Amino acid sequence: MSRVVVVKYPAGGERSAPDQAHYQLLLAAGLKLLTGESDVRQAIGKSIPRGVVGLKTNCLSPRLTHTPIALTDALAELLVAAGFAENDIVVWERTNRELKRAGYRLNASSFGRRCLGTDTNQIGYSSQHYNFEDVNSRVSRILTQMVDSNINLPVLKDHSIAGLSGGLKNMFGAIHNPNKYHDYNCNPFAAQVNNLKPIRMKNRLTIMDAFRVQYHGGPGLKEEYINYYGGLIIAADPVAADRVGLEILEHLRQRNNLPSLAKTGRPVNYLKSAEQTGLGVADLKKIDLVMRMVEKDGKQQEGKLF
Numbered sequence: 462m463s464r465v466v467v468v469k470y471p472a473g474g475e476r477s478a479p480d481q482a483h484y485q486l487l488l489a490a491g492l493k494l495l496t497g498e499s500d501v502r503q504a505i506g507k508s509i510p511r512g513v514v515g516l517k518t519n520c521l522s523p524r525l526t527h528t529p530i531a532l533t534d535a536l537a538e539l540l541v542a543a544g545f546a547e548n549d550i551v552v553w554e555r556t557n558r559e560l561k562r563a564g565y566r567l568n569a570s571s572f573g574r575r576c577l578g579t580d581t582n583q584i585g586y587s588s589q590h591y592n593f594e595d596v597n598s599r600v601s602r603i604l605t606q607m608v609d610s611n612i613n614l615p616v617l618k619d620h621s622i623a624g625l626s627g628g629l630k631n632m633f634g635a636i637h638n639p640n641k642y643h644d645y646n647c648n649p650f651a652a653q654v655n656n657l658k659p660i661r662m663k664n665r666l667t668i669m670d671a672f673r674v675q676y677h678g679g680p681g682l683k684e685e686y687i688n689y690y691g692g693l694i695i696a697a698d699p700v701a702a703d704r705v706g707l708e709i710l711e712h713l714r715q716r717n718n719l720p721s722l723a724k725t726g727r728p729v730n731y732l733k734s735a736e737q738t739g740l741g742v743a744d745l746k747k748i749d750l751v752m753r754m755v756e757k758d759g760k761q762q763e764g765k766l767f
Contacts, residue, residue, distance in 0.1 A: 462742070462747050462748060462749045463696065463697075463698035463700075463701040463741060463742040463747065463748050463749065464495055464696065464697075464698075464701075464748075464749040464750075464751060465694060465695070465696040465698070465701045465702055465704075465705045465748055465749070465750050465751070466491045466494045466495045466694075466695045466696065466751045466752075466753070467491075467671075467692050467693070467694050467695075467705065467750065467751070467752045467753070467764075467766060468487045468488075468490050468491040468494070468692060468693050468695070468753050468754075468755050469487075469690070469691050469692035469693075469752070469753070469754055469755070469764055470483070470487070470672075470691040470692070470754070470755065470756075470757070471691075471754045471755075471756060471762075471764075478529055478531065478672060478673070479529075479531060479532075479672065480531055481531045481534045481535045481538070482535075483757055484529070484531050484532050484534075484535035484536075484693075485535040485538065485539060486755055486757070486759050487692075487693050487755055488501075488532075488535055488536055488539055488668070488693070488695075489501040489504075489539065490753055490755045490759075490761060491668075491693055491695040491753075492504040492505060492508065492539075492695065494695075494751050494753060495508070495695055495696065495697065495751075496508060501539060501542075501543070502542060502543040502544070505539060505540060505543040506543060506544075508665060508666055508697065509540070509610055509612070509665050509666065510609065510610055510665075511544070511545070512549065512608075512609030512610065513549045513550075513551060513607060513608045513609050513610075514540060514545060514549065514550055514551070514608060514609065514610050514611065514612060515551045515552075515553055515603060515604060515607070515608035515610070515611040515612065515663070516533055516536060516537070516550065516551065516552045516553065516611075516612050516614055517553055517554070517604075517611055517612070517613050517614060517631065517632070517634065517635065518533065518552060518553065518554045518560070518563070518565070518614050519554075519614065519615045519616045519626075519631045519634070520554045520559040520560055520562065520563040520565070521559065521634075521680055522616075522680060522681060522682045524682055525673055525675075525682055525684065525687065526616050526618055526673060526675050526679070526680070526682055526687075527563040527616060528563070528614045528615070528616055528670060529670060529672070530563070530564055530565060532614065532668075532670055532693075533552050533565075533614065536612065536614075536668065537550050537552070537574055547573055547574050548571060548572060548573060548574065548575060550574045550575065551574075551575040551576070551577070551603060551607060551608055552565065552574065552575065552576040552577075553576070553577055553578065553579070553601070553603045554578050554579075554634060555578055555579055555580070555601075555634045555635075556578040556579065556580045557577065557578035557580060557581060558578070558580075559578065560576060560577070560578055569581050577603070579601040579602070579603055579635075584601070584602050584603060584607075585601075585602055586599035586600060586601055586602060586636075586637040587599045587600050587601075587602055587605045587606075587659075589605075591657040591658055591659065592657075593653045593654075593656040593657050593658075594649070594653050594656075595642075595649070595650065595653055596636075596642060596650060596653040596654055596656075596657065598636035598637060598638050598654070598657060599636065599637040599638075600635055600636055600637075600657060600659045600660065601635045601636070604635050604659050604660065604663060605659045608663065609663070610663050610664075610665045611660075611663045611664050611665065612664075612665060612666045612667075612668060613628045613631055613632065613664055613666065613667045613668070613669075613699065614631075614668055614669075614670065615627050615628045615630070615631035615667070615669050615670070616669070616670045616671075616673075617669050617670065617671040617674050617690075617694065617706045617709065617710065618674060618675040618676075618679040618680055618710075619675055619676055619677050619678060619679035619680070619686070619710065619714075619722075620679050620680050620727075621678075621679065621680065621727075622643050622646060622647060622727070623643070623646055623647040623651065623727070623729070623731070624646055624722040624723075624725075624727035624728060624729040625703060625706065625707050625710060625722070625729045625732075626679060626680050627667075627669055627702065627703040627706045627707070628667040628669055628699045628702050628703050628706075629651045629652065629654070629655050629699060629700070629703055629731065629732075629735060630647065630651055632654055632655050632660050632664070633651070633654060635654075635659075635660060636654060636657070639654075642654060646726075646727055646728060646729070646730065646731070647731050648728075648729075648730040648731040648734055649730075649731055649734035649735075650731070651731035651734075651735070652731050652732075652734040652735035652737075652738055652740060653734075653738075655699060655735065655740055656735075656738050656740060661740065664699060665697065666695070666696070666697055667694070667695070667696050667697075667698075667699050667702040667703075668693060668694075668695050669693065669694040669695075669702055669703075669706055670693060671690050671691075671692045671693060671694055671706065671709060672689070672690065672691055672692065672693075673687050673688070673689055673690070674687065674688050674690045674709060674710065674713060675687050675688075676688055676710055676713035676714050676717065676719070677714065677717070677719055686717075688713050688717075690709065690713070694706055694709075698741040698742055699735075699740065699741050700732055700735045700736055700740050700741025700742055700743050701741050701742045701743070701748045703729075703732055704732055704742070704743050704744075704745060704748060705745075705748065705750060705766075707722075707729055707732065708745065708766065709766065709767075710722070712766075712767050750766070752764040752765060752766055
């Protein structure tokens with residue numbers, strides 16, 4: 462079975478986002494629960510090999526539904542505490558413009574934590590095309606050459622074509638031709654993109670921000686459809702992480718009197734396709750779901766998904 466951990470702030474309805482310190486509490490609790498380790502440094506060591514680690518953000522939307530800076534900062538601090546060098550942490554996205562628009566501070570130097578887009582001078586995409594079934598793409602050289610492993614930091618939200626925008630969809634931001642793979646609700650293309658060798662080999666964790674969940678009208682921002690869920694979804698299995706995210710998304714749609722994604726013509730069939738390739742688990746019955754409520758003082762209690 463694949464384990465997925467959901468750590469949630471009990472007062473998830475609050476509109477104020479967690480600060481870096483609170484994100485660190487959520488991350489530490491979630492990573493320990495995921496790995497079974499009692500120390501977060503050991504949990505990180507068990508999940509991420511030493512070397513250069515990428516943090517793939519989602520910054521397509523400039524406000525509210527992009528990967529929070531507080532989350533990336535919190536994760537970076539935990540990585541440093543676990544022994545990673547500051548300069549060996551690379552926060553990245555498709556373009557510098559998207560990162561800057563989301564409030565990130567660019568840094569492509571050899572000092573300090575790096576933050577850059579694939580369009581940075583002398584980065585770009587691989588000269589080699591990587592193939593998996595229908596997909597034939599060049600992959601960001603940040604992923605192919607710069608980092609040794611990657612942590613995927615998507616934001617849980619609705620998508621007008623794919624139905625679900627989560628971890629698998631976020632990796633469309635790692636290839637040069639994502640526009641080619643949106644037919645048929647991105648099925649089976651989302652599965653195939655994530656099976657490209659550099660993506661499948663280097664993605665080690667999905668840490669999905671589900672503090673603010675836009676359950677309709679995405680991926681562009683529509684504030685009237687945002688629910689303040691207040692959680693993080695953490696898993697080593699990228700398909701299982703998305704499957705739990707889908708459960709949350711569908712629940713929020715139902716609660717707000719909206720039809721299921723399938724009934725809107727946006728079924729999320731690419732998760733089953735991903736399972737069939739061996740990428741991960743899409744069957745909820747085969748997912749070990751661990752749910753914890755984490756207070757701002759670090760106290761924990763059992764919780765439910767909804």
